[in-house]
Amino acid sequence: xxxxxxxxxxxxxxxxxxxxxxxxxxxxxxxxxxxxxxxxxxxxxxxxxxxxxxxxxxxxxxxxxxxxxxxxxxxxxxxxxxxxxxxxxxxxxxxxxxxxxxxxxxxxxxxxxxxxxxxxxxxxxxxxxxxxxxxxxxxxxxxxxxxxxxxxxxxxxxxxxxxxxxxxxxxxxxxxxxxxxxxxxxxxxxxxxxxxxxxxxxxxxxxxxxxxxxxxxxxxxxxxxxxxxxxxxxxxxxxxxxxxxxxxxxxxxxxxxxxxxxxxxxxxxxxxxxxxxxxxxxxxxxxxxxxxxxxxxxxxxxxxxxxxxxxxxxxxxxxxxxxxxxxxxxxxxxxxxxxxxxxxxxxxxxxxxxx
Numbered sequence: 449x450x451x452x453x454x455x456x457x458x459x460x461x462x463x464x465x466x467x468x469x470x471x472x473x474x475x476x477x478x479x480x481x482x483x484x485x486x487x488x489x490x491x492x493x494x495x496x497x498x499x500x501x502x503x504x505x506x507x508x509x510x511x512x513x514x515x516x517x518x519x520x521x522x523x524x525x526x527x528x529x530x531x532x533x534x535x536x537x538x539x540x541x542x543x544x545x546x547x548x549x550x551x552x553x554x555x556x557x558x559x560x561x562x563x564x565x566x567x568x569x570x571x572x573x574x575x576x577x578x579x580x581x582x583x584x585x586x587x588x589x590x591x592x593x594x595x596x597x598x599x600x601x602x603x604x605x606x607x608x609x610x611x612x613x614x615x616x617x618x619x620x621x622x623x624x625x626x627x628x629x630x631x632x633x634x635x636x637x638x639x640x641x642x643x644x645x646x647x648x649x650x651x652x653x654x655x656x657x658x659x660x661x662x663x664x665x666x667x668x669x670x671x672x673x674x675x676x677x678x679x680x681x682x683x684x685x686x687x688x689x690x691x692x693x694x695x696x697x698x699x700x701x702x703x704x705x706x707x708x709x710x711x712x713x714x715x716x717x718x719x720x721x722x723x724x725x726x727x728x729x730x731x732x733x734x735x736x737x738x739x740x741x742x743x744x745x746x747x748x749x750x751x752x753x754x755x756x757x758x759x760x761x762x763x764x765x766x767x768x769x770x771x772x773x774x775x776x777x778x779x780x781x782x783x784x785x786x787x788x789x790x791x792x793x794x795x796x797x798x799x800x801x802x803x
Contacts, residue, residue: 450512450525450602450635451477452498457507459493467493469659470507477602480629480636482646485656486682491639494656495605498637499528511603524603527596531608533588535580535595541567542576545594552599559598566594569631570624586617593628606638610645622648643683647671655679673777677706677784680777686711686741686752688777695748696724696771705787708777714753715770716742716761725768726751730761744769 452475460466468490475481483491496502498509500521509516516524535544542563549559567573570590580588589609596604609625610618626649629636640646646653647667654664655675663675674680680688689709696707717725728744728751740760744751744767751769761767778789 451475451479451510452603452635452637453508453510454494454498455508455510457494457497457509458505459490459497459502460505467659468497471656471659471661472507473654473661473664475635475637477635478633480626480638480649480651481654482638482640482650482652483654483656484640484643484646484683487641488658489656490659491641491656492607495528495607495637495639499526499605500524501528525601526603526605527599527601528605528607529592529596529609531611533580533592533612535588535591537580540577540579541572541583541591541594544580544591545572545598548595548599562598562600563594566597569597569628570594584617585613586621589613589621590624593625597628597632601634603635604637606636608640609638611640611642618645625649644685647683653683655682657682674786676786677708677779680708680779680786684710686754689714689751689753690779691748696726696773702778702789704781705789706779706781707773708779709771710775711741711753713772713775714751715772716744716753716755716759717768717770718761718763718766719768721768722770724771724773726771728767728769730763730767733760 455472457468457471458466459468471494483494485491493502497504500516500519504517511524511526536547539547542560545566546559546563549562564576567576570593572587572590572594575583575587580591583591610621613621622645638649650667652664652666653670655662655670657678663670663679670679670683674683677690689711691707691709693703693705693707726746726748728746731743731745734741735757738757739754740757742753742755744753746769753769778787779785780787
C-alpha cells in the first residue's frame with residue numbers, strides 16, 4: 449500500500465486564473481479519501497496531477513514516500529477509473545480487463561488468469577465473452593474497475609465513477625466499492641460532487657472550494673463540526689438552515705454571528721412549546737420513505753426540517769418549529785468560520801447560549 453503526500457500544490461492554465469492555491473494533504477496507506485466540492489473547485493484537476501496526467505506548477509507530490517513530480521503516469525503505480533469507463537467497444541470483457549497487462553508485456557496465459565480472477569471478485573464471470581455494448585451501466589463500471597484491479601496496483605484514483613448511473617444502481621455500486629476497498633486494503637482517492645457519496649464511502653473527506661482545501665477530516669467531524677459556513681451548507685441533505693441571532697427566540701448571546709441548525713435539529717409541533725419556538729406555516733412536504741422533509745415559512749425566513757412520517761402535521765396552520773439550540777452551530781459573520789460558544793443549561797429544545 450502506498451500513501452500520498454501533497455504539499456503546496458498549485459496549478460494554473462495558460463492565460464487563465466490559478467486553479468489550485470497551494471493544496472496540502474497527507475493520505476495514509478490503505479485510506480479511502482473522498483474529495484468533494486462544487487463544479488470548478490479543482491478536485492478533478494488535483495486527481496489528474498496525482499495521476500501524472502498533468503504537471504504541477506509548484507509544490508510536491510510524494511507517492512509511497514518517493515517524489516513523483518517528474519514520474520510518468522505509468523511509473524506511479526496508480527490505476528485511474530474515469531467517469532466514462534473508457535472501455536474498448538470492440539473488445540470483450542476479458543480483453544478489456546487484460547488489456548493493460550498486455551501493454552506491459554505480460555504473457556497471455558498469465559494476463560488471462562489474472563483477468564479471470566478479478567472477474568470472479570467482481571462477479572463478472574458470466575459476461576467475459578460479451579462486449580461493453582451488451583452490458584448494463586453498472587456492469588461496465590465493474591469492468592473498468594476490474595481493468596484497474598488487474599494491474600495489482602496499490603492505489604486507485606476514481607473520478608466521478610458513478611455519475612452516469614441511475615440512483616438505485618449508484619447506491620448499489622457504492623456498497624460494492626466500499627466492500628472492494630475492504631477486501632483489497634488499497635489506497636483510494638475518489639472525486640465526486642455528491643456529498644452523500646462522500647459521507648457514505650470515505651474514511652476522510654476533503655472539502656474544496658475555488659481551488660482551496662477548506663477541511664480534511666472524518667465524515668463525522670465534517671458533518672458535526674464543519675470548519676466554516678460553506679462546508680456546513682455543502683455537506684448534508686437537506687441543507688443546513690442559517691438564521692441571524694436576532695431571528696432566534698430566547699437568544700442572549702453574541703449578535704455578530706449566524707446560527708446554523710440541521711433540519712433534524714428542528715422539531716415541528718401543533719402547539720407552542722419552549723422559549724425557542726418559532727411560528728411557522730407549512731409550504732410543502734416531500735416524503736422520502738420513513739421521513740418527511742417539511743419546507744416552512746417563518747418570521748426568520750424559510751426553514752427546512754425533517755420528521756418521521758407518522759408525525760407529519762395534519763394542518764398547515766398554527767404550527768411551531770422548536771429549535772434545539774443545544775445542537776446549533778455558530779459562524780462568525782465576518783469570515784464565515786465556525787466558532788465555539790459555551791451553552792448554558794436550559795429546557796429541552798430551548799437552551800440558551802452565550803459567548
